[in-house]
Every structure is written in structure tokens, then in C-alpha cells.
Amino acid sequence: MKCDVVIVGAGPAGSMAARTAAQKGLKVVMLEKRQEIGDPVRCAEGVSKASLARLVNPDPRWIAAEVKGARIYAPDRSNVVMSEDRSGNEVGYVLERKIFDRALAMDAARAGAQVMVKARALGLLMKDGHPYGVKAMRFGEVFDIQAPLVIGADGVESKVGRWAGIDTALKPQDIEVCAQFLVHSELLDDEYCEFYFGNQIAPGGYVWSFPKGKKLANLGIGILGSRSESGAPVRLLRSFMEKNLPDARVLEMDVGGVPVSGPIESTTADGVILAGDAARQSDPITGGGILNAMNAGIMAGEMAAEALARGDTSKEGLKPYEDRWRATIGKQIAKHYELKEFLVNLSDDDLNSLSSSLQSEDISKMDLKGMLRVLFRMNPKILWELRHLII
Amino acid sequence: MLTIDRYKCGYCGACVGVCPACALELVETWLEVSDDCIECKRCTKICPAGALALMEDRS
Known part of the structure; x- marks a missing residue:
């Protein structure tokens, strides 16, 4: 042929x-x-509305949910909220892949x-x-x-x-190893994509909750390969779920590896x-x-x-x-690689300090870059190595 | 020898992506290991489901 x-x-x-x-x-x-x-x-199935619409006509048949923005939790559970149009490439629609x-x-x-x-x-x-x-x-x-x-x-x-x-x-430090449950729980937020950071919760990664309509969500975890061990993603995700969503019912299970090289x-x-x-x-x-x-x-x-x-x-x-x-896309990938190499080494105390410094600022209309600029201004010591990416 | 617990494997292909010897192949839901395996343990460490293990060769 x-x-x-x-x-x-x-x-x-x-x-x-x-x-x-x-x-x-x-x-x-x-x-x-x-x-x-x-x-x-x-996949966690999140995608930005505007960027997707530039590539293909959105069809209600493959949109599971629309969200208002992202809520990001530090290890101490203080949080910051970003609006949908400023949250980057992964927030807006949650698809049915x-x-x-x-x-x-x-x-x-x-x-x-x-x-x-x-x-x-x-x-x-x-x-x-x-x-x-x-x-x-x-x-x-x-x-x-x-x-x-x-x-x-x-x-x-x-x-x-x-x-x-x-x-x-991929080297182990260049892959996020993931597990995900499609869960039903009355405790889920249907309006925001949520991200939970912390070295105990998800070493070198984060836990996510992406709404998929009426008290349904993709609850997932990514752990940096070099900091993972056999079966850790499924184990840590289950313990997060038992602690935070005790009423959760699991309807689907997925595993996967995401290149972050x-x-x-x-x-x-x-x-x-x-x-x-x-x-x-x-x-x-x-x-x-x-x-x-x-x-x-x-x-x-x-x-x-x-x-x-x-x-x-x-x-x-x-x-x-x-x-x-x-x-085009490579510029952001290269920049975000540097940022990732830095972020995965932050302690929980560092992450908490960063989050607490944002509590008094209005970041609801900021994008990631704007937020980083504010973070840098308030935490120059922690973020000094990132100055070339921010200023 | 690399062993696969097929009752645990979620056939995600992460192990194939990290294998430096190109010794793994995912055929839909069936993971295959070839003789090229160098037993480096990258895959056992990163398997999200904990389905891979390196057994001592007794032969």
C-alpha cells in the first residue's frame, strides 16, 4: 500500500x-x-476555551463542563483564585476526551x-x-x-x-506519573478547577480536581518520576480522596505518564x-x-x-x-521547563509563604506571568533564581 | 527478570516512555518485554499502578 x-x-x-x-x-x-x-x-481533560476555539468549533457533545477559573491550594490550604480567561491553557472547558x-x-x-x-x-x-x-x-x-x-x-x-x-x-525527573479517578462526591466544587500542592500530597507535582458536571470530577495526581516509587500515584491519590472526599464514589480509573522534559x-x-x-x-x-x-x-x-x-x-x-x-508553542514549553525545575524543589514552607504573600493582593485578573511578578516582588529571596524569567 | 502483574497494569505506557533500552512495547492493553531489557529499574520505579517488579533470576 x-x-x-x-x-x-x-x-x-x-x-x-x-x-x-x-x-x-x-x-x-x-x-x-x-x-x-x-x-x-x-488525561485530566482541561483546556482553555479561547485557545481551543481558535483550533476547532466547540461542540457541546464533547464538553463535559465549563469552569469559572482555577483555585490553587498551598500545603497549609490557604488558596488563591484565578479567573478562567487568565488561568492558561488548561482551564476553561473540561472535555470528554x-x-x-x-x-x-x-x-x-x-x-x-x-x-x-x-x-x-x-x-x-x-x-x-x-x-x-x-x-x-x-x-x-x-x-x-x-x-x-x-x-x-x-x-x-x-x-x-x-x-x-x-x-x-524520558528520564524519571522528566515525567510526571499520574493516576486519576472519575469521582462522584457532594463535596466537589463544580465551578472551579482545583490544584493542591505539597510535598506530602504529591511530591514534585500536584493533585487536581477538574469538574465534569453535577458533583462529578476528574480527581487526579501527578508525581515527578524521580520522586515516585512503584504504585505511589494510585496510593497517594486514594489517601487524598479518603481524607478530603470521604463520601466519594469512584466510577473510572486512569493511569498515565506525562512528559515534562x-x-x-x-x-x-x-x-x-x-x-x-x-x-x-x-x-x-x-x-x-x-x-x-x-x-x-x-x-x-x-x-x-x-x-x-x-x-x-x-x-x-x-x-x-x-x-x-x-x-511558537516551544517558547512557553522552554520557559515552563525552567519554572518546573525550580518549583519541584520548593519546600512546603516556601509554598506556604508564596501563597500567604498573595492573600493581600487582588490577583483575580492576573495571568501566571503577572502573578509571578507579584510573587517575586514580595518573596525575592525564595524566587531569586527565577528573576530572569520574571523581570 | 522484569515481571508484569497484569491484574494491576493500567496499560498507560509510562514505562515504555522511560525505557532507555526500547525493550517495552504496549500492544493495546498488553505490555510486552523484549530480551533487550537491561534491568535498570526505571520502569518499576515510575509505574503508577505498581505493576512492574524485578525478580531475582534463579536459573
Whole structure:
């Protein structure tokens, strides 16, 4: 079988790349190894309203809830509230990813892409050291798909990059390991996304509660891999839930790993582009990855069309993709990586001091940058190392 | 030898993402380990479900 571009993985990055490339007239095949797109979920499902609306028309079928903002708790339970439009990329809508991911794949299919489920890439086809497609297995049958370009949108467990010689292996300090329960509890706040920080609660990460409609929420935890131990996310999440939401009923359980490595050295190779979690483009502070993946997917799809028109899918020919994502989403990812490296080392006392210094300030209309500026002014000693990011 | 407790595994793929030897592969809900495993214990440490363990090889 032959096509112009093979896309491995039908998450938000893969589907946006497939749709974009198909709209530009390319013959696209998108492989999804699971038999059901979007399931099981590995995500807290939060996304900013305005940023999402710039990429796709919001559809009530895949919006589980809308929130007013974010409430952030320090270890001593003092808290600060940020309004929805200032809270960054992960606050606004809480999605139903099982429906959302399928809708994006459907859009790709409508644009002309061929979607194959229960179809897994087994490796790259190589000729003279240059990839020319993938070997795949669908429903037990092995076959070749020849294509001058492969887009690896194969998530945290990405193999496409490694096959092409890009080392995407995450160090334990560059992954947040997560667990999540979909819970029902009368004690839940339906109007705010909540974040709980503390070295006892979630070492090097945080606990989140993202509303999913009428006393339902994604209650989850992320722990920095280097500070985790076998099974810790599930164990710590359960103890948080028993202490804080004693009436909770668990309706679903998810686990996952989120890359927080910051921009990696290379996301392209001869005949290969990586996008989304596969390219480690998730946000190192929040762990949010949906919007970055969608944006990178579009850029990858556009690059595919340009590269094929020029007949050059070499690493050099794919450089515009590299430049474009680094100049856009990459800037924030790089900055947030530095911020994360700093934040994960703060003690509970530091976190409490930061929170208490905000209690007398009106931060309801501030974004993260504005809040950091206030924090720096009031806590120069704790935040001195961050001055170059703030001033 | 790396052992997988399939009653605990949540097939999230985090272990595949940290494996420096590319020895793990997630096939839908089925995690596979290849002979390339170097027993570095990265995956056992980070598994959110506690499904991976390194057993002493007795053979």
C-alpha cells in the first residue's frame, strides 16, 4: 500500500496532522493501535476555551463542563483564585476526551484521510538508511505502507522517533506519573478547577480536581518520576480522596505518564516528524498537552504538504517544522521547563509563604506571568533564581 | 527478570516512555518485554499502578 504520509497515532496531534495534510490534497493514512480511538483516557481533560476555539468549533457533545477559573491550594490550604480567561491553557472547558478524540479523527476522515484502528506500526521501512514508510499490523495481519513521510504522533510511549534515531526516552525527573479517578462526591466544587500542592500530597507535582458536571470530577495526581516509587500515584491519590472526599464514589480509573522534559533536541529526522507527546511538547508546569499537540499537529500537516510539494522530506527539508513549533508553542514549553525545575524543589514552607504573600493582593485578573511578578516582588529571596524569567 | 502483574497494569505506557533500552512495547492493553531489557529499574520505579517488579533470576 502506498500514500503520501503515514501518521502513527490518532490522538489530537495525529488527527490534526491528518486533517491538515488531507485538506491540502495529500493521500493520508492514520494508524491507531487501539481498537477504540480516545479510550482509555489518560488525561485530566482541561483546556482553555479561547485557545481551543481558535483550533476547532466547540461542540457541546464533547464538553463535559465549563469552569469559572482555577483555585490553587498551598500545603497549609490557604488558596488563591484565578479567573478562567487568565488561568492558561488548561482551564476553561473540561472535555470528554473519549468523544473529543473521535470527533477530531472523524474530521480527519471527512477531509479524506484513511483511518485504520487496531492497526499498529511495527517499525520503519528503511532503504539506504532513509525511511520510506512503516511496517504495520492490523488485526493480526502484517503489511507495508510506503510513504515518503511518517508523522509520529504516538504519545508518551512513542517509538517512531526512536526507530529514526531520535532518543526520546524520558528520564524519571522528566515525567510526571499520574493516576486519576472519575469521582462522584457532594463535596466537589463544580465551578472551579482545583490544584493542591505539597510535598506530602504529591511530591514534585500536584493533585487536581477538574469538574465534569453535577458533583462529578476528574480527581487526579501527578508525581515527578524521580520522586515516585512503584504504585505511589494510585496510593497517594486514594489517601487524598479518603481524607478530603470521604463520601466519594469512584466510577473510572486512569493511569498515565506525562512528559515534562521541555523541548527535546530534535523532533525531525529523514522522512520523520514527531508531534504532540511523542515530541515531548506537553507543558512542563501544568502537564497540559492537548492544545500544544493540536497546534503541532497542524504544523506537521502543513510541513508534510510543503515537503511533498518540494519533493524533499530529508531532515534538512523538514527544518521549517522544527523552527515553527520552537518559535511558537516551544517558547512557553522552554520557559515552563525552567519554572518546573525550580518549583519541584520548593519546600512546603516556601509554598506556604508564596501563597500567604498573595492573600493581600487582588490577583483575580492576573495571568501566571503577572502573578509571578507579584510573587517575586514580595518573596525575592525564595524566587531569586527565577528573576530572569520574571523581570 | 522484569515481571508484569497484569491484574494491576493500567496499560498507560509510562514505562515504555522511560525505557532507555526500547525493550517495552504496549500492544493495546498488553505490555510486552523484549530480551533487550537491561534491568535498570526505571520502569518499576515510575509505574503508577505498581505493576512492574524485578525478580531475582534463579536459573
